[in-house]
Amino acid sequence: MDGSLPYLAAGFGLTWIVMVLYAWRLEARIGRVRDGLRRHDESTSRVEAPGGRTAGAGPPDEPDHRPEEAR
Amino acid sequence: MTQGKRRMWAGLGLAAVVGAILYLAVGSLENNMVYFLTPAELQARAAEVEGQPVRLGGMVQTGSVDWKPEEPLLRFSVGDGDSAVKVRTTSAPPSMFQEGQGVVVEGRYGSDGVFRADRLMVKHSNEYKPPEDSEMPAEMYESISEKSEKGSGSGSEGSTGPSPGSP
Amino acid sequence: MERETRDRRHRWLGLAALAAVVVGTVWALFVAPPDAAQGEVQRLMYVHVPTAWIGMLSFFVVFVMSILYLVQRDPRWDMIAHSGVEIGVVFTALTLALGSLWAKPTWGIWWTWDPRLTTTAIMLIIYVGYLAVRGFAQDPEKRARWSAVVGIVAFVDVPIVYLSVTWWRTLHQPPSTARSIAPEMLWPLFLNLAAFTLVYLYLMLRRYRLAEAERQLEEETAIGR
Structure with missing residues (x-):
């Protein structure tokens, strides 16, 4: 191999790293938004379930099953 | 936020x-x-561009290359058609630099008719092919002095003339 | 559940794309011959050309989706366009970086403001601007409308980038044709073009999933507010 090796290594390496990193970050972002959705669903359903029409009144005051996740 | x-x-x-x-x-x-001027254009507009930073494009004229690595000083002529301009530069020739190759140089055109380049760029073609059986693939960073010792073969490498596009 | 089946299907596509890129890289680096004039470093073509292709393909999809959005006002077109810009920006930036790595050993320089390089840099900046526009608008409908307009106007530069090497004098060589590349180099190039297109498909599907989830979250929190 001639003096091309560093350029080839940098070029192919960069291509691989960028593609893999982007795909991996995408999954992380999807996961984060879906977590947010789940939390949102849980909090609204908890508000609606016991008292009927209290939806939109904000987070519930009742004891939470997972306090660390409640917003 | x-x-x-x-x-x-x-x-x-x-x-x-x-x-x-x-x-x-x-x-x-x-x-x-207009990314670069041809030698003819440069000479026609000599008064206007003299001392101004410009780019010149053309072919390295056969037999014009003189490379003194110890100074360092590289002299060659850039030609296109009938006209040619002498170029001087202290930058080392890139590995693909050779006679018959298309080049673009950045610098100033002097009143003495010599183009002093501070940047030398090699223009290559869009043709790609493996080396012939007899020849080795081109080596990177082969110095121009070694190249001339081997006898400057210029035919096999796909050199492209910087084709002047529409203005 | 529907979402999970689709996620699983995407994973298969992702694995296929990964396998294709592995074969493409191995072929490019170890099977294809070196170039007569440039030597080994010419192998960068097998990544530089496909990333450039994906960037332009992506922006073309954005162009079509932006028109569709303005005609039909379906938020899904906007979501595809947004996804396409993000992926196009990633691949265009990669194209510029790879081009620079290829330019140094062949042209002798990392960068020059020749028309091809300049118009490509402008293309990248315009689409980064598209993403900035999205951050600027709050109302989802207004945001989609503005983005669609930018997505259409921005595309003006894409054919200019492609044709710059024929219209103007450049340092960059004109596009290679099937005849200007030897067959044993053309096949690995085609394979890599196909492999990167698979990667593009996979990334688009995943990015669209993200847009879908974001939109759902945006809607639900808007109702709750």
């Missing part, structure tokens, strides 16, 4: 982007629409 803050950052980003586009567009329209 609050919404106001987000808006502010987005606005700043947008302004920076629009500014950068304008800067690049105006700059490139003025300087880059």
Whole structure:
């Protein structure tokens, strides 16, 4: 191999790293938004379930099953 | 982040982007629409471009290359058709530099008719093919002095003339 | 559940794309011959050309989706366009970086403001601007409308980038044709073009999933507010 090796290594390496990193970050972002959705669903359903029409009144005051996740 | 803050950052980003586009567009329209002059154009506009930073493009004339690595000083002629311009530069020739190869040089055209280049760029063709059985693939960083010792073979390498496009 | 089946299907596509890129890289680096004029470093073509292709393909999809959005006002077109810009920006930036790595050993320089390089840099900046516009608008419908307009106007530069090497004098060589590349180099190039297109498909599907989830979250929190 001639003096091309560093350029080839940098070029192919960069291509691989960028593609893999982007795909991996995408999954992380999807996961984060879906977590947010789940939390949102849980909090609204908890508000609606016991008292009927209290939806939109904000987070519930009742004891939470997972306090660390409640917003 | 609050919404106001987000808006502010987005606005700043947008302004920076629009500014950068304008800067690049105006700059490139003025300087880059004609990326390089041919030797004939350079000589015709000599009075106008003398001492100004310009680019010159053409072919390295056969038999014109003189490379003194110890100084360092590289001299060659850039030609296109009938006209040719002498070029002097202290930058080392890139590995693909050779006689018959298309080049673009950046520098100033002097009143003595010599182009003093501070940047030397090699233009290559869009042709790709493996080396013939008899020849080794081109080596990177082969010095021009070694090359001339081996006898400068220029035919096999796909050299391209910088084809002047429409003005 | 529907979402999970689709996620699983995407994973298969992702694995296929990964396998294709592995074969493409191995072929490019170890099977294809070196170039007569440039030597080994010419192998960068097998990544530079496909990333440039994906960038332009992506922006073309954005262009079509932006028109569709303005005609039909279906938020899904906007979501595809947004996804396409993000992926196009990633691949265009990669194209510039790879081009620079290829330019240094062949042209002798990392960068020059020749028309091809300049118009490509402008293309990248314009689409980064598209993403900035999205951050600027709050109302989803207004944001989609503005983005669609930018997505259409921005595309003006894409054919200019492609044709710059024929219209103007450049340092960059004109596009290679099937005849200007030897067959044993053309096949690995085609394979890599196909492999990167698979990667593009996979990334678009995943990015669209993200846009979908974001939109759902945006809607639900808007109702709750």
